[in-house]
Amino acid sequence: MSLLPLTIISPIIGFIILSFWGRNLKENTAATIGITSVGIAALATLFVGFNYMSHTPDAHMTLHLWTWMQAGSFNIPFSLTLDGLSLTMLSVVTGVGFLIHIYASYYMRGEEGYSRFFAYTNLFIASMVILVLAENMVVLYLGWEGVGLCSYLLIGFYFKNPANGAAAMKAFIVTRIGDVLLAFGLFMLYQAAGTLNMQELATIIPAKLEAGSPEITWATLMLLGGAVGKSAQLPLQTWLADAMAGPTPVSALIHAATMVTAGVYLIARNHVLFLHAPEVLHFVGIVGAVTLLLAGFAALVQTDIKRVLAYSTMSQIGYMFLALGVQAWDAAIFHLMTHAFFKALLFLASGSVILACHHEQNMLKMGGLRKKIPLVYLCFLVGGGALAALPLITAGFFSKDEILIGAHANGDNGLMIAGLFGALLTSIYTFRMIILTFHGEEKTEAHGLNGITHHLPLIILLILSTTVGAFIPQPLNHVLPDLKDANDAHLTIAIISSIVAIVGVLIAFALYQGERKLVNIIKASTFGKILSNLWFHAWGFDCLYHWLFVKPFLFIAKILHKDPLDKTVDSTTWLVRLANKGLTLTANGQTRWYTATMLIGAIVLLILLFWL
Template sequence: MSYLYLTILFPLIGFILLAAGRNKLPENVAAIIGAGSVGLSALFALIAGIAFTNSGETVYVQHLWTWFSVAGFAPGVSLHLDGLSLLMMGMVTGVGFLIHVFATWYMRGEEDFARFFSYFNLFVASMLILVLGDNLALLFLGWEGVGLCSYLLIGFYYSTPSNGIAAIKAFTVTRIGDVFLLIGLFLLFQQFGTLHIGTIVENAPQVLSLDHNLALWTSLMLFLGAAGKSAQIPLQTWLADAMAGPTPVSALIHAATMVTAGVYLCCRMFSVLEMTPEVMQFISITGAVTLLVAGFAALVQTDIKRILAYSTMSQLGYMFMAVGAEAYQAGLFHMLAHAFFKALLFLSSGAVILAYHHEQNIFKMGGLFYKNKFLFACFAIGGGALAAIPFLTIGFFSKDAILGAVWVQGQTTALYGSLYWVGVAGAFLTSIYTFRLIWVVFFGKENTPYHEITGATYWAPLGILAVLSTGLAYFLKAPVMNALNAAHIPAFNIPQALEHGMHAAEYTAVGIALVGLAVAVVLFAFAYNAVKSFAATSFGAGLVNICRNAFGFDSLYNIVFVQPYLLLAKIVGRDPIDGLWLVLPALVKGGNKFTSTRQTGSLREYASSMSFGVVVLLMILIVIQVVGK
């Protein structure tokens, strides 16, 4: 366990070496440093995890140094290892390493190869700081680090202006969430006098019960911070545009790092959130609305990566539904499962994109099943897990546990009963857009010539992730739950009388998801002409436009926030306050110009002016005399 700090140190060293070497490093050297540093991080994470498990301890803290000390506030750079951080550390380093290996193949021949991996290494290091920090100040450092790295990686192809705009958008929207989180940290420090996570979680019931309104605002600020990082409504608009970065970036953001940070924060601070049932319900509602909006948006996208991006948003909605329903362990297990199958889907889509000469429009692909059955198998497994195909995929064992928990909560709170059906509707939509994606890419008409792709660094990560996305990964559930129990993350309490009904609710969700799959088969395999005919009608085109633009949140924000801000910036950019001080010199300059023009050298004009002045003075004297009397 004493090696715990090395899990962060190796990626940081890799970042420094790659950033210093930049274009001077050969590709092979940069690849070895980039992937090797994260591989070493994963190795020492495994060693530390085994030692921690064998020790029988529930918490291990490694204090490195005191960060700073101000007026009694002295947060330490200390690493906290328990069941939850062990789960997150394993996911970040394990899945992150596979993505790094794949990226060494995908980015081969790209300009700024070393720069890419320097950002990639820093991304992993920042996420590890976030999940291993034992206080919220250190967590916030990692939180900002992943935000910075997302900006750098989304805008990696900065020579294209739209990519830079997408990076700025991601940075700006997530910064809004970060401001809310920072306010939450201030409120926590005000009430607890510390930002130490263990102290806050342990004492939250006693401290926050003293002032419910203050507890309400604290919980709400924490959740809004989480919503920004995890792309939940109303801060979800950045995630689809984040596809501007290279495909391995999308895989890392969506599977192992940034978007999982919000779920982790909520589960880590569960005792704070539980003090405000209103916020817990709001979290579930937000997750439910997000998963439905994202599901409809994914139905009509044509970009292969945007389809997967909206599916990520939808699956994160399920995780937040679980948090709001107090089914933290179910939400966290779905997060792990999602990391496996979403990394598989994104990396597979990257291979598809290269096979079709960097084409991302699914309707310009087609026929890939007959050219590369390995990629089809990977997509089928990943898509099956996304759609939660029963027993065969890991998604079935994770997603339906969430819906079962929400149903149980619905037996005492009507709101959750409605949210259960929203979740079921989301599962229905997931099956449809997943089948649509696979059918068009692998069985549609071939519209772009196929390019053969090979390499162990391409198929090995995909093969490992494919296995982890099957039902075999169900055997990870027991050790994960044991680890979370040891970390005192509450297990969901299922009343014995409701067990049968809960299982029936889970089977109902599975059944409707399968119905969605059957509907998708009919629509896209047998009646696709009817689908196109409907989309060509005015009503159908309107629906498609609404869904493709994800219900117009971008347009709304542009009208309400962006344009007024740009107008204000234009006004203030000329500095009107400073302009007021220029009035006096302008008057002096104008007077000088006027008097200068009067110097003509004409005696007649001088005499006329003097006469006019005398007349004016006499009139003034007469007025004074009259007024005086």
């Protein structure tokens, strides 16, 4: 436990050095600082994890550092907690983050702002570690906001392009909606329990509130709002695809392996609260199922290789939400871990494709790359196989299988069928991407890629995306509730999901290998054009939100730009000036005018007297 703070301190030191002196550092020096700081955090995690697993594998350990805030009875200590769940998340954040940093030192070479990039990523790692190790919801919220800030900075890294700045702003605003809802949830929980310590909440809330009561229902709904914002689930999913504007290592680090899974971690960490609100928990599963299907259809027609992976990330996190909703807690975290391996591999490999093709991202302009970059092709085959959950040989098969089994065990066969159909879509769009990129005729002149900083992270992630990654133990006993017994259906579901994955691969090859006549016929039809356009624009949510929220906001802003309130206040001054101008006209120095006004006044007074 004594080394645990090092997982935060080391990246923060790296961030400070790179922020203050980065401009004066050479690229090699900046990369060394950025990689070393995260490497020390990963090494500290290894030592802490080994010690934890050797001595107290089922314990919940707390390390108090200092009192952060205190006002009367309101006391927020800055304490770190270590159990099986936080250790699993910490290992993913620092381990996969370390590999991505190594790859980034190769990918970002020669880019403007090289040291700035590593400063941002170091701060991100520190914020994410705070999030997963927090004992208190307020400390978790600190890390939550920290990763949101870093996401904004990294998505808009190429800020000279206005489109990148717009994408960063969109991500910041959409996720901020979820963050505000999460803050409301914290207020509700504190009002109900008088504490925001997560262990105490898990004890006090079930004792004080009835299951399904309005208080716990609204509080968990607010937590879910925060989760869907950060994890890009319906209805706050629109930011993730545009977030691909950032450098590809950013996509691997933030939008595949770590930050977007924060919502999954939040719900799993507070599983006792959600179990006390069963309707909300079931709604979590429905949100995941709908999102995975919507994102799967959107991925089928994308032409940008990174956007395909972005929608696939949205879909796979949908699987994790589905698992949480059916109380397959271990399966959700298991898939979170394997997804970090194979999706980081796919994003980094896509970065290699983009570099090899001179920063071309359109798959329709690629093709025939398997001979030019064979290692990258192998990475796509293994990573794509894990994403499609090809049976027995990939890590994704084992984790996705556990989710489907959990849905069946919980009696949610509708969600299980949605998961199976989503698996079919995943196989089709994954191997469509591989076929368009690596098979057929070569349409863009590509060059090979070399270097240990390029090859090493890919090879390690490739190995972890196979069955090897599936057998990494997760110490989740006594942290998350056990899954209901489903041994009777385990083999049947495994066979069905295997058949679905293989059929999806065969469909992809039948549709996209060669001349693609059937696909062209469908795309040329009226119905095909409408459906393709709808899916390409992700079911039109951006357009819908633009009309519902953006346009009214801009209309109100246009009105307020003229400052009607200020004009209303100024009208008083205008009336006084008008009255003054009128009185000034009467004082013209003419005797006849004064005599006439006196006579008129006298006549008015006489009329009033006679009238009264």
